Amino acid sequence: MKEVNFDQLQEKIYTETLDNGLKVVILPKRGFSKTFVTFTTKYGSIDRTFKPHGKDELITVPDGIAHFLEHKMFEKEDGDVFQKFSLNGASANAYTTFGRTAYLFSATNKLKENTKILLDFVQQPYFTKETVDKEKGIIAQEITMYDDQPDWRLYFGTIENLYENHPVKIDIAGTVESIQDITAEHLYTCYETFYHPSNMLLFIVGAVKPKEMMEFIKDDQAKKTFDKPEAIERQFPNESTEVDVSERTLTMDVSKPKLNIGMKCNKVDLQGQEMLEAELSANLVLDSLFGRTSAFYEKANAEGLVDESFSYEFTMEEGYGFAMVGSDTDEPERLEKLIRHTIKDAKSNWPVLEEDLNRMRRKKIGQFMRSLNSIEFIANQYTRYEFNEMNLFDVVPTLEKLSMDKLKEAFAMFSDDNSYTIFKVMPPKTQ
Amino acid sequence: MFNKTKLQNGVHLYIRKTEQFKTVNVTIKWKAPLDQKKASERAVLANVMEDSTKQYPTLGSMRKALDELYGTVLFTDVSKRSSQHMVSLYTECVNDEFFAGEDIFKQLWQLIRSVVFDPNVTNKAFDPDVTEREKRNVRDRIRSIYDDKTRFAQKRMLEIMRPDHPASISAYGTETAVSEITNESLYATYEDMMNNDLIDIYVVGDIDENDIIKQIKQFLPFAARDAVKQNGSPDVKVSDTVNTVREKQDMKQGKLHLGFHTPVFFHHPDYHKMQVTNGVFGGFAHSKLFMNVREKESMAYYANSAFASHYGIVYVTAGIDADLEEKAVKLILEQLTALQKGESTEIELSQTVALLENSILSANDSARSQIEIYDQYKELDENFTAERLIEKWESVTLEDVKEMANTIQLEIVYLLSGKEDVSE
Numbered sequence: 053m054k055e056v057n058f059d060q061l062q063e064k065i066y067t068e069t070l071d072n073g074l075k076v077v078i079l080p081k082r083g084f085s086k087t088f089v090t091f092t093t094k095y096g097s098i099d100r101t102f103k104p105h106g107k108d109e110l111i112t113v114p115d116g117i118a119h120f121l122e123h124k125m126f127e128k129e130d131g132d133v134f135q136k137f138s139l140n141g142a143s144a145n146a147y148t149t150f151g152r153t154a155y156l157f158s159a160t161n162k163l164k165e166n167t168k169i170l171l172d173f174v175q176q177p178y179f180t181k182e183t184v185d186k187e188k189g190i191i192a193q194e195i196t197m198y199d200d201q202p203d204w205r206l207y208f209g210t211i212e213n214l215y216e217n218h219p220v221k222i223d224i225a226g227t228v229e230s231i232q233d234i235t236a237e238h239l240y241t242c243y244e245t246f247y248h249p250s251n252m253l254l255f256i257v258g259a260v261k262p263k264e265m266m267e268f269i270k271d272d273q274a275k276k277t278f279d280k281p282e283a284i285e286r287q288f289p290n291e292s293t294e295v296d297v298s299e300r301t302l303t304m305d306v307s308k309p310k311l312n313i314g315m316k317c318n319k320v321d322l323q324g325q326e327m328l329e330a331e332l333s334a335n336l337v338l339d340s341l342f343g344r345t346s347a348f349y350e351k352a353n354a355e356g357l358v359d360e361s362f363s364y365e366f367t368m369e370e371g372y373g374f375a376m377v378g379s380d381t382d383e384p385e386r387l388e389k390l391i392r393h394t395i396k397d398a399k400s401n402w403p404v405l406e407e408d409l410n411r412m413r414r415k416k417i418g419q420f421m422r423s424l425n426s427i428e429f430i431a432n433q434y435t436r437y438e439f440n441e442m443n444l445f446d447v448v449p450t451l452e453k454l455s456m457d458k459l460k461e462a463f464a465m466f467s468d469d470n471s472y473t474i475f476k477v478m479p480p481k482t483q
Numbered sequence: 484m485f486n487k488t489k490l491q492n493g494v495h496l497y498i499r500k501t502e503q504f505k506t507v508n509v510t511i512k513w514k515a516p517l518d519q520k521k522a523s524e525r526a527v528l529a530n531v532m533e534d535s536t537k538q539y540p541t542l543g544s545m546r547k548a549l550d551e552l553y554g555t556v557l558f559t560d561v562s563k564r565s566s567q568h569m570v571s572l573y574t575e576c577v578n579d580e581f582f583a584g585e586d587i588f589k590q591l592w593q594l595i596r597s598v599v600f601d602p603n604v605t606n607k608a609f610d611p612d613v614t615e616r617e618k619r620n621v622r623d624r625i626r627s628i629y630d631d632k633t634r635f636a637q638k639r640m641l642e643i644m645r646p647d648h649p650a651s652i653s654a655y656g657t658e659t660a661v662s663e664i665t666n667e668s669l670y671a672t673y674e675d676m677m678n679n680d681l682i683d684i685y686v687v688g689d690i691d692e693n694d695i696i697k698q699i700k701q702f703l704p705f706a707a708r709d710a711v712k713q714n715g716s717p718d719v720k721v722s723d724t725v726n727t728v729r730e731k732q733d734m735k736q737g738k739l740h741l742g743f744h745t746p747v748f749f750h751h752p753d754y755h756k757m758q759v760t761n762g763v764f765g766g767f768a769h770s771k772l773f774m775n776v777r778e779k780e781s782m783a784y785y786a787n788s789a790f791a792s793h794y795g796i797v798y799v800t801a802g803i804d805a806d807l808e809e810k811a812v813k814l815i816l817e818q819l820t821a822l823q824k825g826e827s828t829e830i831e832l833s834q835t836v837a838l839l840e841n842s843i844l845s846a847n848d849s850a851r852s853q854i855e856i857y858d859q860y861k862e863l864d865e866n867f868t869a870e871r872l873i874e875k876w877e878s879v880t881l882e883d884v885k886e887m888a889n890t891i892q893l894e895i896v897y898l899l900s901g902k903e904d905v906s907e
């Protein structure tokens with residue numbers, strides 16, 4: 053077991069990669085009552101074309117399968133796993149993203165028993181035709197629920213505009229139609245390919261004794277047998293740096309129009325420290341162009357073009373990335389013009405001063421320190437960083453040394469004219 | 484838990500010293516009787532106070548000052564509890580120890596002072612542009628509930644179930660009340676709030692208690708006020724017939740909301756028993772609703788119950804195929820009937836108690852949750868601790884659950900669903 057100290061943050065992590073390839077990270081938090089445990093596989097909705105474990109031919113599986121698999125992990129021959137967690141006072145859950153599936157619980161009691169339940173249920177699949185078919189009704193209702201959420205449609209509609217081929221454009225849960233094709237055999241194939249311990253990370257944070265816990269996990273894993281780890285071969289289609297569709301509008305029963313601008317990232321092969329620098333820089337650029345201290349925001353706010361829903365974000369993963377800026381607005385055309393103008397203007401007339409950079413740097417460092425109060429943030433983010441070969445605890449030192457040039461480089465990643473798309477959700481026209 | 488200091492009549496300070504967090508939280512709560520018109524005034528006022536101050540007269544300058552202070556958080560919000568309306572100012576800054584030579588915390592007090600005692604006011608009126616803008620923002624916040632069909636359905640159910648009653652009044656008031664606000668009326672509301680509201684101040688973090696008391700006396704000189712008890716449970720008129728209401732919008736899923744009455748309110752001695760009963764009914768993933776409506780019948784992705792203890796309401800929400808309304812209602816009511824007949828098990832009971840315990844102990848791991856939970860429970864017991872409540876939950880029996888379930892009475896079945904002609 054390796055110990056790593058982060059003196060500046062007053063945190064210490066314990067890590068070990070077990071014989072079966074599973075990476076375990078433990079972070080004890082002073083004064084905390086609960087422990088939060090996540091068990092995550094590097095497998096999400098975008099992993100739809102791959103070579104199944106032990107096979108040589110690529111296959112493509114139905115859309116929504118990673119999420120479907122997540123649901124079905126909870127049902128076992130002897131019943132529902134939630135029942136066991138509840139009995140031990142643990143609150144359990146799971147989620148699927150584009151690139152990860154995480155199983156988790158939080159508990160203030162019986163940490164070992166609950167960790168054992170987590171490890172066992174994720175490492176012992178049980179799928180039958182009957183249980184798979186039964187889940188289709190539940191997931192169909194989940195998809196329908198999201199279909200009625202205008203902000204989700206706005207977000208996903210923008211991604212669909214940005215990407216022509218990349219599976220990031222496919223809804224994480226799939227569609228009511230696509231999930232009908234999912235079978236128990238599919239689930240086993242995906243499970244065996246992506247749920248090998250060497251493709252997974254276990255993170256334990258909060259009220260935990262590191263040495264004791266590590267031993268407990270090692271014992272448990274040593275008693276289980278796994279195949280030899282195999283490199284996973286995924287395949288992704290070619291994708292141009294240009295957007296697929298430059299503008300689309302969806303009509304929904306909303307009180308006010310919604311506008312979202314997407315900007316496609318032209319650099320999608322970064323990992324590790326380079327990725328960390330690019331991602332932090334891009335966030336600082338968006339902060340300075342669109343944040344509450346920006347010239348853009350002052351104008352948009354004064355003229356009533358944005359409201360409390362205004363937000364912006366930057367997303368970067370292996371293979372895809374984008375910036376988004378959006379708001380509910382009565383004047384989508386004017387707001388769109390102002391956003392476009394802000395981007396264009398920044399290209400010819402770089403608006404970020406050294407003092408702005410320093411102020412935003414301080415802000416981001418403070419925000420990061422604050423987020424370390426949340427053990428959920430630590431576990432989820434650490435895992436995401438690790439899967440991208442970054443370290444969460446490098447954020448502060450990296451922020452401290454980010455230069456203006458890095459910000460300019462980051463801005464160039466998403467400010468091409470042909471990387472820009474508009475998505476609107478509009479209320480029905482009144483007759 | 485918290486150490487209480489009376490600063491003035493009606494103004495109290497609650498401090499919790501802990502080394503658990505990397506930040507210090509300071510929260511101020513102003514509490515007044517809930518009233519639709521006043522709620523709107525106070526919602527807009529909260530926004531205007533967050534926007535700017537005399538010292539930082541624009542949003543940009545205000546936000547720059549906060550960013551410089553290592554991204555110190557400062558925002559306001561409004562909420563309601565029973566017949567009480569609350570304006571809250573939330574602030575949080577990183578501990579000085581992480582940044583050698585900085586005195587972030589001291590500067591935070593100055594900022595709070597500026598927001599609370601020195602707002603952006605000229606001749607007893609707030610800046611008219613800011614007022615108009617924030618009126619628009621609050622109006623749009625009220626309107627935007629329409630976009631979230633679950634929230635909209637819940638709002639409609641409560642309006643029909645308890646018209647013109649604290650249970651259905653929004654903490655933001657109404658669009659009409661917002662439109663009637665002027666920058667003068669807003670200033671009058673500010674004065675009223677500063678002089679007459681009950682005020683609770685919370686500080687959580689690695690601090691020195693004596694320093695805090697000194698700083699608050701220096702920076703936040705609130706005057707004494709009448710400490711009238713505000714927060715009794717509102718009266719309720721319950722109808723004896725079940726109301727069935729169906730409404731339509733352009734949407735896909737059916738939002739089924741059932742409203743039930745119970746005479747057990749927050750201040751009732753059986754309150755904790757009802758919390759457990761609600762948990763067995765539909766509070767968790769092991770509960771009857773989840774196991775039967777979702778897992779057994781595959782009819783819903785979510786099917787939960789909740790206990791709005793301040794209004795004596797238990798409600799059930801489920802997202803279903805609207806064609807299956809009748810079946811879903813029947814299934815939901817069967818779960819309640821099972822509880823009423825005493826058909827719950829020791830396992831269901833101990834699962835529920837274990838998860839209630841987990842949730843209240845987990846709340847200790849967030850400064851904000853500590854503040855919110857204590858602020859609520861101190862009305863029952865000034866010496867409230869999680870352990871005391873846990874003891875009570877652990878003493879609840881299956882017989883208690885049965886007895887509580889029998890007080891729960893269906894009042895309304897509300898369904899919000901799509902129009903026939905919706906197509907993609």
